[in-house]
Amino acid sequence: MSLKEVLAKKIEAHRPRTTRLVKEYGDVKVGEVTISQVIGGMRGIKSLVTDISYLDPMEGIRFRGMTIPETFAALPKVPGSEYPYVEGFWWLLLTGDVPTMEQTLEVVADWKARSQVPEYVWDILRTMPRDTHPMTMFSAAILAMQRESIFAKNYAAGKFNKMTCWEDMYEDCNNLLAKLPTIAAYIYRMKYKGDTPIAPNPELDWGGNFAHMMGIGKPYDDVARMYFILHSDHESGNVSAHTTHLVASALSDAYYSLSAGINGLAGPLHGLANQEVLAWTQNFMQKLGGKLPTKEELEKALWDTLNSGQVIPGYGHAVLRKTDPRYTSQREFCLKTPGLKDYPLFQLVSMIYEVAPKVLMEHGKAKNPWPNVDAQSGVIQWYYGVTEYDFYTVLFGVGRALGVLANITWDRALGYPIERPKSVTTDMLEEIAGIKK
Template sequence: MSQLKATLVRKIEEHRPRTQRLLKEFGHVVIDEVTIEKAIGGARDVRCLVTDISYLDPMEGIRFRGKTIEETFAALPKAPGGEYPTVEAFWFFLLTGEVPTQEQVDEVIAEWKERRNVPQYVYDVIRALPKDSHPMTMLSAGILAMQRESKFARYYHSGEYNKQRAWEYMYEDASDLVARIPMIAAYIYRYKYKDDVHIPPDPNLDMGANFAHMMGVPKPYDDVSRMYFILHSDHESGNVSAHTGHLVASALSDAYLAYSAALNGLAGPLHGLANQEVLRWIMDFQAKLGEGVEPTRENVTQALWDTLNAGQVIPGYGHAVLRKTDPRYTAQREFCLKHMPDDPLFKLVSMIYEVAPGVLMQHGKAKNPWPNVDAQSGVIQWHYGVREWDFYTVLFGVGRALGVMANIVWDRALGYPIERPKSVTTEMLEQWAAAGGRK
């Protein structure tokens, strides 16, 4: 048994009694109130999901297993010659909550290399789609096609299914999927945008470095990949992609079915596709300023007001939960200040960051006038030559697999039931509204 799985066995055995005690002794304790506004408004801020993988505080931002982004980057072992931890180190941490040793990281790296071979039929399915299909469609179809490899599904149908052991087979699926998804993503990129010329994996590289290698992008894109996948891995369970993965897996669907569905949610313009929309808007913004015109507080302020007065929003600003600058934005900004401070697009993004919050506060309609992760991420990809912006959500999807897979392994470990919220009718709401509440 690998050190990662052995650690996970110990953590699960420690955790199960906590969940069981909460249900048995404290199941009646009220932790939230559902108003009509929350019922109609997409269950925003209703506390009804449980995850220990990450937590999003409105003022502090994301914590992975209790650690901030800065603390996570500082604690985990770095890739040799790199500034950021390996994705494999982060995977160990995300699953167990424990900071791995270098020996444990090396074991995961070796294990992922054994797991990463993608069946040829998956590529055949991708190639059967029209070549102008959106790359997220290709990624979702490839993951879905790979479902025939599911060890969890085979175990469920074996006649020996045991609820206490189900997580082990979900862990196998999850580990296979996170090892293979960068292979599929790089294949889609080279197939669609690089004349179908592919670069084989390098057996000497960790996942982030190998992804950069297969994409055909030189250093420091290996560190960009590590940083990007970690930052985009998880954001609580309530966002569309994470919640979809949890919901589908709660029906005892396997990891492939669950994550293909999660990717379809991630592809929406109000979720993962936003990074593509932000870069398009920034490029248009730059064009309106004029070629060679240096962004200043004055011309950027005027351009932002022109955008708002035209009834448009400022993409990349605002967040459903956060009420401060997204720490994921800050982490990427720090990378840009170190590695690409003179990039014209970054200089524009940086000036928008200085000006936009004040403009939005003066405008008065934004609950959160601060930038989110999407305000920065596309500019880094553009700088390093990945300029096919409809591919950016695929990159998001590779990272988000880490969080979704870690969560559904724990869902099975703790025996969470199928999710089934109760619906009400508009007439019921009107009756309760008139009565001042549900009696």
Template sequence: MALKETLRQKIDEFRPRTTRLAKEFGKVKIDEVTIEQCIGGARDIRCLVTDISYLDPQEGIRFRGKTIPETFASLPKAPGSDYPTVESFWYFLLTGEVPSQAQVDAVLAEWKTRQEVPPYVFDTIRTLPRDSHPMAMLSVGITAMQRDSKFAALYNSGAFNKLTAWETVYEDASDIVARIPVIAAFIYNLKYQGDRQVAIDPTLDMGANFAQMIGQGEAYKDVARMYFILHSDHESGNVSAHTTHLVHSALSDPYYAYAAGLNGLAGPLHGRANQEVLDWTIKFQEKYCKDREPTKELITKALWDTLNSGQVIPGYGHAVLRKTDPRYISQREFCLKHLPEDPLFKLVSMIFEVAPGVLTEHGKTKNPWPNVDAQSGVIQWHYGVKEWDYYTVLFGVGRALGCMANLTWDRGLGYAIERPKSVTTPMLEEWAAQGGRR
């Protein structure tokens, strides 16, 4: 059965569950909201629904119920690789089922027909100043494709049907995930390789194709596969996923929605953090370990010097997690296997051994463990992708998978426009004095 038909069956089976919950149990209370949460960015307020992934504070991310190791182990692998293809992961995110090799091959074939980027997209990106940030270029490229949105065309046709509208979201979403690595590679070559573009190889999977298009060798193909899967989704509350969901809830098409999500991802408190961590790590290496091997004693003193000077240790701590980010562990395992003697990785590895203890003793962080950003830049740097303002583009390619899977299901289940209720500061002050809202 083709992916879209499998998805149609699952949506039809799932839709009555959400309908029943809203109709029969809509008044059941599942949480309370504090003033701290209201002022502090709605942290931990349970008011979003997704079955694509769930972030447990202690366990970390689960994709469709599977941990990262379980996901990598269960999905069909790329030929000669220890890692799954991105195409197999896309099938898994959409359906919750581990695909057969035949089903993966069908997605591979489908993406080959979708990955041809309209020439006007490249022409539009070329009109931008060459020193524009690569994330601005990616956002412009996605927005430019909006003219071909099948969802928008359906809505404008007057034949819009709530129960079947998801089908055109699926079409737009599939086009976006198939094309975004091609656009990202174009931007890399335009900005950093003198506009020497490399054609798509129709025999390669997405990760391998991306590696080839940016001039990388065989080893980087697994880097791309791993990186895009690890960065694909982190439940619905992060800025890029939530923004994409919010914009689409107004029935803006997936191109508008994901361009907005990318603009959120570009922020230094979200997707740009990996760039800032790498910058800090390189400066740290230059200052403390330029001509000597990093030791526990050396790194311990250096970290205390950093904290005592009022600075933070970037890449450590997370808004939700209260343990080491499993995405960090997955990348660490890759480094231990493929680049154990890399000086920058050896430094990052030693910081990982020392920093949690230092931060715990310091006592000013809720989570002294590393997140995904503490490791990801080191891998790119090792393989020669040293243009770190491009790293968020790589994040954006992977995050498209989760955001587009979520949008397809949002429309399949007919979720409403998102519209939280606001309060005023005097209201909060009154409720604070009363000990709560009465």
């Protein structure tokens, strides 16, 4: 069966579970909400549903129940590579099943057939000022293609059917994913490489073709495959995932929804963090005289950083209470890659990993003294020549699209309603708290 046929069977089997939970167990309490959660960004409130991924505080992210090492080990590999096809990962996210090589290659072929980007997208990008942030360009390109939405056309034609509308969302999501690497690489080459876009290579897979269009040789194709999978999904409560879900809940199509999610990803408290960590690491090395410090010198420098009221970027996480497995995966890539493992910037990152957790634990203010994904990812990109900080979030966005688009396909299939939480006033909260005026 094709991916769409497998997904259709999965949806039919899942729908009764959701319906039963609402009809028979709808009044069962999931948890309690505190005033600090209401005011503090809804942190930790269990109010979203996704089966695509789950973030365990001690194990890290699980994709359809599988840890990162299990995911990489199980998925079909690109010939000559230790890393899997991103296309096979898409099958896993949608169905929960590990695809065969034949099924994976079906998605490879399907995305190639959908990959042609409309000419007007290039026209729009080229009319934008060249100092426009690449995330603005990326979001604008996605939004510009909204006229291609199959869901929007069928809805406008009065063909909306609650039970089958997920099929239009599925088509839109696949059409979008097939085009995103080409758009991202075009923005990069236009903006930073003298306006020299590289045409796609129809013989290559999604990750390999992206590396080709970026103009970067092997093993950057493996970097792309690894990076896009690691950054794909992180539950549905983070800003980019939640925003995409929220906009789609209004029956907006995938183009409106993903563009909105990309806008959320662009913020410095979300996707922008990886470039800030790299900039901090480079400045840190400059302050140390441009050479690797001893562990004693590094420990003192980290204490000086904390005592001055600054943080150690890339360390800590809202949920995790251990080293982020996404950090570990990238670290392992560096350690086994000749040249990269001896790269001074990576060696400094590695030393910080050895020293910073102890310093942060002694400092006592960090709930999680371990590194997150941002502590490592920028260094790899810099090593392979992607030295333009502000493009890093676009890379994140290409990967994140996999997770959020899989989620809104299932949201539409299960008929989740428009999201509309209730707000209260400060007066109401003070009354609940028993504060007398």
